[in-house]
Amino acid sequence: MQLWRRFTHRLRSRQAGDALLALPLGLIVVIVLADVLAARLPLGPSLLIVAPALTASFASTLVTGAIAAVAVAGMLIIGLDSHLLGTVDYGSQFFALLVVSGVVTVFCYLRERRARELALVRMVSEATQRAVLRPLPRQIGPLRVASMYLAAQEQSLMGGDLYAAIRTPTGTRLIIGDVMGKGLTAISDAALLLGAFRESAHRQADLPELAAYLDRSVCWNLAEPSEVETAGECFITAALLDIPDALPLIHMVSCGHPPPLLLRARQVSALRATKPAPPLGLGELTAAVYHVDTFAFEPEELLLLHTDGVIEARDARGAFYPLAERASSWTLHSPSALIRHLRTDLLAHVGGHLTDDAAVIAVQHTFRQTPTVVHTTDDSA
Structure with missing residues (x-):
């Protein structure tokens, strides 16, 4: 299906280019015929x-050069027909x-080379950003997950917001x-x-130790020699969560981050x-x-993690985006459906362009508690 879409897109693009190409060719034909048949305009x-x-x-570049050659040939035809090849006026026009x-x-050649360079730079940039901010899988253990990242800066996939997920033995x-x-x-x-989270989330025994390590x-x-002037001037709000596989619970450490929604x-x-x-x-x-704060997280409930770029997004009148109010109508959706609705609604609220990065993760626990089996013995035997 994807290959067919690419093929049809290229076919439509080529057809559109062919239609445009008829314009300069038709112009050359009309000028040459008009000059030859209408007594040398x-x-x-x-x-x-x-x-x-x-x-x-x-x-x-190739097509432009070909059209230029056709135009030169047309001018030669006009010069031969009118016997003006040796005149100064014709020579200046030909030159x-x-x-x-x-x-x-x-110009076309330089434009194409510049476009190739920009495409290569963009490809490297996208690969780098995707390596740093890896897309979350749809299923992580017993969790169904969907995520969204909207960078405020154009032509960028990543900004100052971040999220990641790591599996542990439990x-x-x-x-976020x-x-x-x-x-x-x-x-x-x-x-x-x-990088620090991915390296340490496996090894740190509990969330307070992990938070202290990340801090x-x-x-x-910030204490690097080249960064001395910025020491104490940068900080990162974050929420760290531990969701056990076998228990319907959420353990959370908040470091100045907006509270998640359940x-x-x-x-x-x-x-x-x-x-x-x-x-x-x-x-x-x-x-x-x-x-560490602990909250109940029952099956089919949705956990919505977000950054302040979502709740501080403003519309044309300056009103903030009402995330909790809008999310109340999406409580019965799957994580992926919720993210789709949220993305569309948020962009509509801000008129299609965010002024700050926005990241969202939707999580649903599929935990099903295994009923306890009671074994009894028959004493009468």
């Missing part, structure tokens, strides 16, 4: 310059056509976070935290931390204590 030969210039706006044809052909650990700032610095800090990692990064039976409740810790990167300044 004075402006006829000079109008041939329009054909290669027009072709350069939509065609490739002008050669110069313009050469210039537009070189469950799944999730992180938001780096202060934008641009390459925010992407670099997000990549650092994601130290961010602080170490969706059940058309009701939405915020999972607020009782003792939220400061954002990662500020732990050394505040002697942070990481408190």
Whole structure:
């Protein structure tokens, strides 16, 4: 199906290009015939310059060069028919056509080379960003998962928001976070935290130890010699979650991050931390204590993790996006369906363009408690 779509797209593009190509060719034919049959129009030969210039706006270098050659041939036909080959006026027009044809052909070549370079840079950038912010699978252990990432910066797949999931022997650990700032610095800090999380989520025994390790990692990064001036000026809000495979529970450590939402039976409740810790990167300044909050997470309920780019998105009137209100009508959806509705609704709310990065993860637990089997013995035997 995908190959067929590509084939039909290329076919339609080629047909559109062929239709446009008829315009400069028709123009050359009309000018030559009009000049030959209408007793040598004075402006006829000079109008041939329009054909290669027009072709350069939509065609490739090879096609532009071919149209330019046809235009030069048409001018030669006009010169032979009118016996003007040796005149100064004809020579100046012929020279002008050669110069313009050469210039537009070189322009097409430079444009195509630039497009190839940009395509290569974009491909490398996309591969790098996807390696840093790996797409979440639809199924992680007993969890059904769907995710969405909308970067505010154009031509970018990743900004300062981040998320990741790691399997442990007893469950799944999730992180969602938001780096202060934008641009390459925010992407670099997000990549650092994601790398630290993936490296340590397997080894740290509990969430407080994991949060402390991640905080130290961010602080170490800020203490690099080239980053001394920014020390203490960067932080990352984050929420760390541990969802056991065998229990309908959520364990969470919040580091200044917006509370996740739990969706059940058309009701939405915020999972607020009782003792939220400061954002990662500020732990050394505040002697942070990481408190674990535990919440019930029954089967078929939906857990919605998000960054502030969602709830702080504004419409044309300046109103914030009402995530909890809108999510209340999606409580019976699957994670993937919820993400689709949320994406469409959020972009419609902001008019198609976000001013801040936005990341969302929807999680559903498929845990089914195994009934306890009671073994009895027959004493009468």
